[in-house]
Amino acid sequence: MAQAGYRDALGAHARRLAQSSIEDLNRRQPGRAQQLALRIGPLYANFARQSYDQPALDALWAYGQSLELPQAFRRLFDGAPVNLTEARPALHTALRSDLGRGPVAAAARAQVLAAEQRLAAIVAELEASGITDIVSIGIGGSDLGPRLVCDALKPLQGARFAVHFVSNIDGMAIERVLAGLDPARTAGILISKSFTTQETLFNGAILQRWLGDAGRLYAVSADVQRPQQQFGIAAERVLPMWDWVGGRYSLWSAVGLPIALALGMDAWRQLHEGAALVDAHVLQAPLQQNLPFLHGLTEIWNRNACGHASHAVMCYDARLALLPAYLQQLVMESLGKQVGVDGRPVCGDTVPVWWGGAGTDVQHSFFQALHQGTQMICGEFIGCVRGDDPHPLSHQALLANLLAQTQSLANGQPSADLQRNYPGGRPTTTVLLDALTPYSLGALIAMYEHSVYVQSLAWGINAFDQFGVELGKQVASALLPAVRDRSVTVDDPVTAELLAQLHR
Template structure:
């Protein structure tokens, strides 16, 4: 964890760099090579971050001095890194057993057993008339599998079409189910507690539509709850308390990924993540890509004071990446107290947002280039396409490179309205191609970067108490909305009355 002396030193370097144009920094001979790292299929260029070699060396040295290497070993070895819940975080054990301690080894054994059960259920489904799978979950039980299935559609093994149902809004189910045949559809309900309100409501809609629970499966730690819902124990895959939802796509939560990609595709996804795990576990901080990525985020947030980060994938297949990273980063790092309960002395999680290039160049890029706020960006590009349209891909890559250049360098044609001030920092993550391996590596990189940031801020990346309060109040408000009792809050009470007046056909 960075102490006061570290933050003071970081601020000193930021003040020293305040008057230096980013364009001047990037012109230094050899900078691109010095500030780039390649790990497997991922090439990361940090040359357009607003930092110089002196400050960068300072950050790396301070991270090592603050024990970042030891913290990473604690994560991989299965030590308690989630102190508010007294748990390790062993999502790495789900992918080729990257941990070394006894807890990690035991977790890998459980993951292997779950994989064997997934294989058996997959085989049974493949022998059935089922062609469509509805994955029902929300948050971490939805975003990871949804992103992977959408991104890797070209690797679809062709047997099942996967559909996702997450929002408690009945419009989602109302639009999806009429497009499917209940005789050829199965459902997977994903909820660790099997008490998630949205999942149970959508699951009940799906169960009624299917005419029973015979083709429902569950991924949960609550086998009894799934059984009470009508799902037999042999159709329930496990979840464990040492894997948080937003880190769980590698587990049985990714059953729908396996059904979409086949066993081979799912194994390749895990292998790509495991390769990144090995790099992060074995590489010193000075050449560790997760450390570089996390330190860059801390520098932008705390040294330069930037409150947001735009995630900009230049590949339509990665359209869901900004939403996935919103949850991973903001649910993990949206904390204001350290693990010891003391207030964090600096700002923590940035607001993550973004969209897919080139579409977003025609929406919010105006503000990125000429707005009053500087927004750091993370560009994600793919060198080799899987389609045959070379001219289109060349244009896409040209736009990717051009936007990063323009944001950094700006332009001044002498007319105020046409001036681009530049000085907008960015990182470019370039994948060789979008494959199960490269996507696995990319997502594992971000997981480890989040942990790096949490360690430097001294916060817990693995609890999520902030989502509980609103859920509890929502549960209490269903009765007043049905005309039973009153809300406690006076504004809510008046709004409930207004809703009931405008919804005369309420159930």
């Protein structure tokens, strides 16, 4: 059966199930809650509140079988040029595991291990230096991953360094970070794959002036010459990354230097070990027991069979408040494509809009729309079984809210008063970590990475390029002279009017 045939079959199942409630699906099939749950070490996911029944799920597994997912993942790990538009591999898995086979993966792994030794030496150097604060400057993948991990795992006390992140080109962002810091006790890290990113160069220059001539600056880049040329950073203070690692997959590389500084090398290694656990699982687990496969195919079901265009991520652990922003980039930059790897327009819709926030705060902001809005919004609920704070009653109440929201979204509550009627039928996946640790967080992030690859294979798109982010940057550079000087003219009439307002 051609790919279009599998997608048509899924659509037929979705139409058949349109009047079936998720509550009825779970009541009619005893054991469904256990059958649609999978675990990898400290990571558990339950899909029983999705809107498919067993025949629909069988069709979904048949679609997955047609995609030859195990073979595709083996090519990914072994360093095949899966990034077809740029003719290069995507070897982020080599940053945390040695599961790749063949010379390409072996060479990448050797480079990674050498870079990790240098990273550990820089951590030791800074620990012995009297530095207390680190300012990390980067944007996108050079910021979101390290920022997420540092924020999620930072200890309540006894942190090795206070790590501060600056991404936005807005000068107030860096001013707020530098206020109250001591240049003599602060080091800076400039992180940019190309070392041409405007935001990083502007903020790096501000930081360098603030630190003064004796200031400590380090860099991470795929172009190890540019930091020396543009900022005078000595070669021994520049760590490499590689063109076979996309920015949004790079926290496992030297881009994660802020993580190692904030949490220590032991935590850094545990983070990688958690990801390596999922790497082994995705390669070895059979199709129907493979968690990233089921997660990715469920996203295909919701987007293409059911037509849902919005996906909300709710984290019922305040330490994971930055996860929705991280997943926005991972998912939407990877899958926001309209052209397939064959150069033809994609048939059908690709990525929905991913967004979200921290529970229980978001229950008092956008949950009205989730429960009673006219647009069906899929949900992803993430929580931790064990809390690490000294307030057990608060953690129990937090988990009760997580359970209540997923139950209410799925089952609803009918009422003759339409204002108080909850229709239910809102599909959700619940993801639970045994506890929030470097190991479990590494596993969680790797699971999402592999789910994204599954979806890219289903849509026939390249998950590892991001040409869509380039045009706006190019136009911004071209417009900068007109913003600085009112005598510079532009052709676009709306931009010309807006410039006139800026120059009033």
